[in-house]
Amino acid sequence: MTLTERSMLDLTGRVALVTGGASGIGRASAHALAAQGARVIVADINETGGVETAETIGNAAGFVHLDVTDEAAWCRALDYVISTEGGLDILANVAGIGTGGDFEDLALSDWNRMMAVNATGPYLGCKHAIRAMSGSGRPGAIINVGSIAADRAAPDLVGYCASKGALRMLSKSVALHCAHKGYPIRCNAVHPTYVDSEMLDPIADLYGSREAMVQAMSRLVPLGRLAKPADIAAAVVFLASDGAAMITGTELFVDGGHTAGVPPSHFA
Ligand SMILES: NC(=O)c1ccc[n+]([C@@H]2O[C@H](COP(=O)([O-])OP(=O)(O)OC[C@H]3O[C@@H](n4cnc5c(N)ncnc54)[C@H](O)[C@@H]3O)[C@@H](O)[C@H]2O)c1
Known part of the structure; x- marks a missing residue:
C-alpha cells in the first residue's frame, strides 16, 4: 500500500x-x-461482548448499550456520543439477525423481529445519525451492512431477504435525501456473502457439523471460501473514508463472486 492510499483511508479525528x-x-x-x-x-444489546470489543481496542473505543429497534435508545446513544465525542462522523449499521425455514411456517413474530432489527434499526440509525452528523461540519458516512440476500432471493429465507431488500433501498434513498438537502453525508451498503461468524452457528446442525457447513457453503462461493469478518470490515473502512468521497447511494458486494453470475454448466 502506498502512502497516498494510506492517507485516503486515514480516519484520524473521526468518530x-x-x-x-x-x-x-x-x-x-x-x-x-x-x-x-x-x-x-x-x-x-450484548453488553459483555460489546465491552470486550471496546476493551480489546483500548483507549480509542467505548461501549454504549443500544437496542437498534428502540428509537428512544438511539436518541440516548447519539446524545451520549455528541456530548462525549463532540459529534458523529461514521455510522456502521451492522447489527442483524436471520431466521429461515419453510415460508409457510414463518411466524409473524419472526418476520416482525427481522424487519425490526434489519430494516427499522438502520432506518432509525440513519434518521438520527443525520442529526448528529450535521453539527460537526465534517463529512459524514453511513454504511449499512446488508447481504447478498438483498439481491438474490432464497425460498427458505423469505423474511431475511425481504428485510435486506428493504435495507438496500433505504440506503439508496437516504443517500439521495442527504444529497438533495446538501448535507455532506454519504450513505452506502455493503453486501456480504456467507461470513464465518457466530450468525451461522444455529444452522451448523443442518450439515452435521460446523466444518461440514463451512465446506458446503464454500463451494457456493466462486473464490472457494467463506468471507471473514475482516473482509467485510475492509469494505466498511473504505466506504467510511475520504477515498470513497464520490461514492454514495451505491453498494459493494463483498461476496467472492457469489452474485456475479451462474456456475459453469456446459464446458467445465
Ligand atoms: N454471517 C453471515 O453469513 C452474513 C452474511 C451476509 C450478511 N450478514 C449481515 O452482517 C451483519 C452482521 O452479522 P454477523 O455475521 O456479524 O452476525 P453476529 O451474529 O456475529 O453479530 C450480530 C450482532 O448484532 C447484535 N444485535 C442483534 N440484535 C440487535 C439489536 N436489536 N440491537 C443491537 N444489536 C443487536 C448481536 O448482539 C450481535 O452482536 C448482519 O446484519 C447480517 O445480516 C451476515
Whole structure:
C-alpha cells in the first residue's frame, strides 16, 4: 500500500458508531475503523461482548448499550456520543439477525423481529445519525451492512431477504435525501456473502457439523471460501473514508463472486 492510499483511508479525528459491535462483522469493523485512527463507539444489546470489543481496542473505543429497534435508545446513544465525542462522523449499521425455514411456517413474530432489527434499526440509525452528523461540519458516512440476500432471493429465507431488500433501498434513498438537502453525508451498503461468524452457528446442525457447513457453503462461493469478518470490515473502512468521497447511494458486494453470475454448466 502506498502512502497516498494510506492517507485516503486515514480516519484520524473521526468518530464512528458501530452497531452489532459485540460480534462478527461489527466487532471486526470496530477494530478496522480504530486501526485507521477513528474513535469507535461499540453499540450492541450484548453488553459483555460489546465491552470486550471496546476493551480489546483500548483507549480509542467505548461501549454504549443500544437496542437498534428502540428509537428512544438511539436518541440516548447519539446524545451520549455528541456530548462525549463532540459529534458523529461514521455510522456502521451492522447489527442483524436471520431466521429461515419453510415460508409457510414463518411466524409473524419472526418476520416482525427481522424487519425490526434489519430494516427499522438502520432506518432509525440513519434518521438520527443525520442529526448528529450535521453539527460537526465534517463529512459524514453511513454504511449499512446488508447481504447478498438483498439481491438474490432464497425460498427458505423469505423474511431475511425481504428485510435486506428493504435495507438496500433505504440506503439508496437516504443517500439521495442527504444529497438533495446538501448535507455532506454519504450513505452506502455493503453486501456480504456467507461470513464465518457466530450468525451461522444455529444452522451448523443442518450439515452435521460446523466444518461440514463451512465446506458446503464454500463451494457456493466462486473464490472457494467463506468471507471473514475482516473482509467485510475492509469494505466498511473504505466506504467510511475520504477515498470513497464520490461514492454514495451505491453498494459493494463483498461476496467472492457469489452474485456475479451462474456456475459453469456446459464446458467445465
Ligand atoms: N454471517 C453471515 O453469513 C452474513 C452474511 C451476509 C450478511 N450478514 C449481515 O452482517 C451483519 C452482521 O452479522 P454477523 O455475521 O456479524 O452476525 P453476529 O451474529 O456475529 O453479530 C450480530 C450482532 O448484532 C447484535 N444485535 C442483534 N440484535 C440487535 C439489536 N436489536 N440491537 C443491537 N444489536 C443487536 C448481536 O448482539 C450481535 O452482536 C448482519 O446484519 C447480517 O445480516 C451476515
